[in-house]
Amino acid sequence: MTNEVTYKLQGLSCANCAAKFEKNIREIDTVKDAHVNFAAAKVSVQGEVTIKQLERAGSFDNIKIFEEEETIPEKQAFLTKRENITTIIAFLLLLVGIFMRMTIGTNSPVTISVFILSIVVGGYSLFIAGIKNLFRFYFDMKTLMTIAIIGAALIGEWVEGAIVVLLFALSEALESYSIDKARNSIQTLVNVAPNQASVRRGNEIINLDVKQINVNDVMVIKPGEKIAMDGEVISGKTSINQAAITGESIPVHKTIGDDVFAGTINEEGSIEVRVTKLVQDTTLAKIIHLVEDAQAEKAPAQHFVDRFATYYTPAILILALLIGVIPPLLFGGEWSHWIYLGLATLVVGCPCALIISTPVAIVTAIGNAARHGILIKGGVHLEETGRLNVIAFDKTGTLTKGTPEVTDIIPLSSVDADDVINIAAAIETFSQHPIASAIIRKAKDRQIKPDVAENFQSITGKGAMAVINSNTYYIGNPALFDGIGMEELIPREQISTLQRNGKTAMLLGTEKDIIGIIAVADQVRNTSKNVIDKLKKLGIKNTVMLTGDNQLTADSIAEEIGITDVYADLLPEDKLAKIKEIQSDHSVAMIGDGINDAPALANATVGIAMGGAGTDAALETADVTLMNDDLTKLPYTISLSRKALNIIKQNISFALGLKIIALLLVIPGWLTLWMAIIADVGATLLVVLNSMRLMDSKNI
Template sequence: MTVDADTDAFGPEQVARTIARLGMRAEPLEHASPPVESWWDRNGRRALVTLSGLALLGGFALHAAVAGSGLVALMLSHSHGEHGVDYPVVTLLVVAIVAGLFHSFPKALASLRRLRPDMNALVLVSVIGAAFLEEWAEAGVLAFLYGLSGLVENWSARRARTAIDSLLRISPATAAVVHGDHEHRMPVDQVAVGARVRVRPGERIPCDGEVTDGNSHVDQALVTGESVPVWKGPGDAVYAGTVNGHGVIELRATRPASDTTLARIIRMVGESQHHRAPTERFIDRFALYYTPLMFAVAAGVAVVPPLATGAGWEYWFYQGMLILLISCPCALVISTPVTIAAAITSAARQGALIKGGVHLEGLARLRVVALDKTGVVTRGEPDVRVIRPLGGRTESEVLARLLAVEMQSEHPLSRAVVRYARGRGVEPAAVADFRAVEGRGAEAVVDGDTFWVGSARYAREKTGRDPLRQELADMQRPGETVVVCGAGDDIWALVAIADQVRSEARESVSRLHALGLRSALLTGDNSETAATVAGRVGVSDVRAELLPEDKVAAVRDLGARYGPTGMVGDGINDSQALLAAQVGIALGGNATDVAVESADVVMLQADMRRIPLLVDHARRARSLIIENIALALGSKALFLAFMFFGAATLWMAVAADMGATLLVTFNGLRMLRRPPAQGGPSPDLALEGA
């Protein structure tokens, strides 16, 4: 759990004491490592439930031996006739009761003290009532079955956390850091950003970094979900916790150990537990009022008929306890969080981080998906096709200033210009006062002049006129972007840049449509380029030349027209739209930190095919939640029918409730199964003129 508090006035010790008063134990969670569990933490509950079961069997066996009949043992009575229960049998049954309720007893007392009775209190009162009626066998069976259901619930929660706990342990504790010709091992949390790290064949990579020397295949399955190893060479990014193949590689650390991709996965999945789904919140609120109401109804059934009609107290007291037990909302309360935790964990294992159950349900409800163009539908790795200098300037003169400005920017088009200039050996001019203008371009003071670069729209703002409309039309090919640069109101050059449509984009859009979703393309690029890209991938709703605030308006318009809207983006200029959408999805690879923080879902691998898979995964989770709620409520209705015909007993009530709990738990854990894999990769589709 996460606690927001003034740490000067209210520290971890006070938090732990407060939680202890509620019948639970809390320990501060340090760093990203899992807490060390004692033998009792791991096995205590299982040992007590086993003891409860053995004591219960012993009681039945002893009574059968005394009574001379196994059938009589199964019908243990509180009467003290010929086959009455003797003290050794009662002692064994009391052991079964105490062991079965050992873990729930403190929680039950805490809830009763707060006058907020929960299911633990409900079972405790029922057991005490059965013992009061000297129905020791039913009390023992009730305690054992409830303890067993708690053991199953605890196991299911551990099962849902297994994948994340495994992530906590895969990052190496030490790294081989290279200084000159020497190498020495040091704790990974002491490796500084920029340090040279050597990784040998078969070793796990200790930190996020960029390969500087060597080549190798790297298995990234546990981090990105990719099923086959990925070839890595100089300039490629690698992640902490992934496994190096057969080559020796050296890398430059790019993030500290506390902020690696792996650490962020663990942090995000942990934080996802605090963003509860609407269904989960509704069931919690329902149980909050439902359980006290059932206490009142059971008390009324136990007390009113004897007082009003003189009927037997024992019979109606027993009926009241039956109502208490069958009204226990265990299966209803457990089913939703188990399913959601399993679905989020399964998605994380496949490289999709869902930041909470609310966003999982949001994915299932989507009706339209808006796609950013650059970096989502296209690869986000554009190349400069041609530069046309104007006013008698040379390409080198233009590139020196362009490089000075674009080196400061994170935009994919800027990276294309930087690669182009570096490839021609151009050195950047002196630069100062860089400023990015969202959705338009950037500017900086270069050699004493304010030099700007951006879209034709930005050029109009800077020069006060339409910039070379005919030249732009002549230079631009279908699917290309033309960037304009200049100083003051003087245009220096036009730069034509071509990107590539992702090979899987058309297939992904088709799968979204097959799921009944609409799609839209949002971009700040010109209308011609946007229309060309949209036509290639099968998107009919195209909105071009959008500023960041225009993208927000477009997302809201799509939501008003069609319903819940998802936004897929990867850049700083997408962050506002990601926040405005019902579900914001950051597509990995080149996604900026701002986009990752703004998004509700983070895809670690830049593969569009995972978007429809994720929507389908969320819909399966929602279907299971609805199915589990129906199973839980159906079991209650069935037992009430038994009760109406006088065929119900306390142990049957607990067995029915435990059966429903087991059923919905195992049903929910089906979400841990690996989602179906998408098709294999194919060559990227180069846009015309690329």
């Protein structure tokens, strides 16, 4: 397989230019494939190619190429760019021309010369690109504008030509500025982590570039410093601000054994951190890579726009030709008047605003989400999230904390509570189940050292058994004791009472007797009820709990936090079947931890994983990842997606609406070239500025 190399781009100004640049690269003989990411301003190339060849392919837009590891030079100030200086000069010449027109007349050679000079100064680079495109039969905005300006000059509309050049140059500058602002959502992430770190080598501490730091190196991080690499704390304790990763600004306490992430800030104590990942593999690096890929992925609305534009542009060309030719030929119309209207139709019909209507909104929304600790894997998932009407939750670890606690110990024989916990902990020492951990923690709290168990066996879905002091003991749910012929001894009333209170009851016994009940409860997250309330206010009428826990416990928790539908006693395959059943009538999201319940997460309309920070599986498998381990970002995610969906619809309406209004002015013959370009520029700027509303969190 051919190696793929990624390069950074500077000067990529529009979505149309990105498509043309990609096409030009693919035409290079040694290139197998190429993909331009307009949002991230990057290009990935498969094949042998030099930077000089790539820059030649992008020369039409003055695109500069840099290695991915290079730092792109600081952009020039707005007023120092050559194209902006020429625009200012063209504007001043236009003003001089208008003054001379008023004083010495429109048809004066001096007046005309000043207007021609304004057109040439302001439109030189436009004409070069437009004429090249014309000879290649490539009809983009620059081609259409070149035809219109040349046509205006041929019929003597010098003022109109100069105004069109000026407005086009102004729109290009403003569009470039706006796109750069939208791209900053990625750049702010890139700049989060420092490029150097203090590393202990032997007995000395030296500053190293992050590219020189290896796994198992030890970083020394002082209070107030940013952490440069992912790692594990091996000395000291502190509070870390993890906002760059999780979106939460509340500091998290860290001590020996805890993980820390590149780009986070050490707020208090001095710590030493053993590096666990190279710079290109850090959680932050993965987030940046995923955000860039997500912003490049086309949403369904963009696919529609692209298909529409394929037919729209030729249709506008034909319409402009017919307007310019049919009335003079068939109805005796004045040639100069109708050619002028045809040229104006060409300008107003350019699909620039339409093409950019969707990607600029997606770039901005996904960047906003990333800054808030939410990874949305692409435009398609952004749109789907905006259309959700049912949210399904895994219970354990999602609505609850996922760390059950022993709440009741009920002896049922001659043994006491300590004996019950002793025997239960002895068996559960061999189990990895969360309930087993709760029982072991309880034994430790009561300072009980469990007896030694032998011949441990796990009984899938029911419990476990082991031999202790030559006696065989069982621990598990009532179904386990039903299965060994003890159904008549099960204390069902006590179990039902515990379950109605949201607790899971485990029985402990032998083949002849039940000696105790241990009740365990998973604590509901403090934020769960508030999140469910916010979802209802957003119009999510159906919230669903899918759990392997018993029905009574599930009902108790659902009632406490306001879940509308509960499905309990489910195995992973049952959860998948339930998601498919709901999906037949609704757009449904499944929310879990990104590892368990993977089939349900994968098959839901949108799979949302929680706690993605440091969890590769969650980052890579889910459609949406909430980086911090709680639900508080879920309502924000849905609000942002809906706002983005509305803005995309508004953008498409703006882009088409303004053009339709302008085209209707052709009928009475009122459309002028400068009105046409104002309509086109206005539509583009409206689309960009409307999309940038998604950058402001207060509007979400």
